[in-house]
Amino acid sequence: xxxxxxRPVDLTGWRKKKGVSLSEIAxxxxxxxxxxxxxEREKFRSLPGGAYGLGYIRQYAEAIHYDVxxxxxxxxxxxxxxxxxxxxxxxxxxxxxxxxxxxST
Numbered sequence: 001x002x003x004x005x006x007r008p009v010d011l012t013g014w015r016k017k018k019g020v021s022l023s024e025i026a027x028x029x030x031x032x033x034x035x036x037x038x039x040e041r042e043k044f045r046s047l048p049g050g051a052y053g054l055g056y057i058r059q060y061a062e063a064i065h066y067d068v069x070x071x072x073x074x075x076x077x078x079x080x081x082x083x084x085x086x087x088x089x090x091x092x093x094x095x096x097x098x099x100x101x102x103x104s105t
Contacts, residue, residue, distance in 0.1 A: 011040045015064040025063045031056050044078045053079070 015022070022036050038046040039060050047053040057075045061068040076083060084090075 011064070011066070014066055015040070018064050020064055025060065029056075029059045029063065031059060036060060042074075042078060044075050049079075049081075054081075 015025075022033055022040075025031065025036055026033050035047055035056055038044070039057060044053070044057075047056055054072060054075070057071055058068050060066075061071040075081070
């Protein structure tokens, strides 16, 4: 895996250097071994989509003490998943829609 545009990163090596096994991660996170192996091999399309895939990526990165944001960005680039909108825009859209709802009184 590449770190942004820099040198390659070996997630398996990183995990082993931290002294964590895939079975320990699987037991702690309840993520199946096949998904953890897919993350290490950058087979991100083998993961469930949306929030589940992102959750697996985040939990894996935390378990091996790797930069969560960096791994999530790599996942998004590989799967063409857009980043979420900034919270302030999302909240404004939500409140705008709520105000448009008919009053219950």
